[in-house]
Amino acid sequence: MIVAPPSGNTFPPEPYQVLHVGFDTIALSIKTMLPPDLLDYFESQKQIAEKEQRDQLVEWNGVKLHLKGHGGKGYRFIASGGPHGANWAFKKPNAKDPWGVRVTFGSTFLATLGLGAARAHLDAVLDKLGMRFAHDDISISRVDICTDILAPDFALDADAFVMHSSTNRRDYVTGFDASVNGKSGRVTSVTIGSTRARQIIIYDKRLEVIQKQKAHWWAIWNKIRVATGQPDLSPADPSQKIWRVEFRAGKDLLKDTSNIRTWADMFARFGDLCAQTGDVIRYTVPNTYDRNRARWPNHPLWEVAVAEIVSDLSEMREGEDPTGVKSVIREQHIATLIKNIRGTSVTLAALEGRNFEALPDFFGQVATKLTHSVNSEPEHVAKMLKNAQDRYTFVT
Template structure:
């Protein structure tokens, strides 16, 4: 077993401030365009770049995305009676590749560009997720091996075993969740499967960068027998943070989060069953002892060793692969409709290229407009 990544995975916070009327007016105009097009619209303000979604949600008038770094901004209409007008969700990509310190600096700089002023005590942290990824191809997840409080909730997910047989069973457990949000959750799940199923190729680069740092060979993503990664994730919701630990601000998180994670690993344990009838005396499984020691490190500066410029490249290549597959699929469907047989298919594809060129030549203005729209839509990765 070997740790291939550890660090923060999600941070959600609110800011006790409202956007300016000038920013609201600019967003309102652009949202009309997004609604008309039924698609995100590029939005720039004060040097900050976003994609403005064509809808709001959960009481927020505007939702903006900050590109492939996976940061989402929520803004309310300015209202003096509702001072908590901003919510920010920082996703795993930024936190895994750059660390929490960089994410905090990015938030402060972006809000400064947007003309938002606030003090440290006006930050309220609502959720923090911390994860450890372990390369453990031989690990078998068994929900019955968890030792938890009798009042704790546990959810198990059993999936069909499409790429590995497990002692003759028809399936194996890929996820176990203990606890409920907005309290504390501890989750163990097959991260390799999730990365493949949800098409998140950046994680192979993150894991391989950390393996290279440790002098180990890269993973073969196609071989489950050697590349299965298990994630142990601690999720701290607002009830746990504020009621149990009195954590609201960055300074309080800095001081207390190591203890929050350490307590989670003590309250929920994955164990090796023994003959002892008292489950509380069962010894920890080696994977649990391995991840629990991460609380002794400086959690705030944990990050991978991926080159930040490589993130855009990974996202671009994934989009190119998916779009090319769609183009090939559509062209093959067209061939079937036009009665093309298998032997003629390669030549037919070349003809499709010529026909597409003719479409552009027939209406270059429309083609140029479509190209500009696509460049705007993918400007963060193009």
């Protein structure tokens, strides 16, 4: 979807282009408990993870997870299925507390596979783990949905939001976390509301992707560019500003206000909840001649974002093969490691008094030493390799 932004600029502005729309986070609890044999297995593997101070790769009936050596927030076991899986938390079985599992799907899974795949993945994993539950035995506690928009001319204005007077607002300015009040600097993020209830956030997604090295998002965004015959977006071009508009529904809003608990509830009412959010909180074009902020018109960026977010849920899934995104994540790890190897090797050369011309021969000598080290401690190095393979099993 492409919409022209407001006029008034010195040069004709570029249109707004939607690069991505979909769910960003989904968290839910399941009314089921670990079977005794799986409980024993997790206990033994958790002890290994705790002893070796690293995540332990576990496998049960074809399900692979990285199990941590600790629990947290009332859960005995914490595990991850990698960037294309889910994050899992399991309680120790307790008849007085039957809600024994918490599952969180993150942005990478949902951006590449979608909502339908998340639901199918949840059912398949718990079935393989021998954990049975009915359709009503789930409780959705958080749903985030977002759209990313290419908007080169857009500048975020914290004072352009119109909302209920009781709604909280947090502003973030480039370089520091603070209120915009009296501070100079470009506003990069504005958050309104609370995590347990209704919350919206508009932020500079391009900046966040670069700062947190989430290189796979360029591959996701460039899908639409390729499909429309446009050149790829690049992190090297600061004029290609990408803004994310995100609606977040917390536990209180989902359950108490909208009566959304199960998958059926979500498909029936979540679209209405998003539409309501787009009305209760608005990003506008301020009119300094009208003191009644309620009459300020919606900003075109907001109109585009709300229209995309409240679309039919069945269309909010990419359903693509995640191999391309996996490849980007893997190549990013490789590039980082090669950079580290180069830096460490050059530092070693400096410590040994080598000059620049001697570096090629020195690198060969280092490789020879590493080979001798492998041959002298084969069991230890083999274990190191196995640990590394386990650590990156979900992106290789």
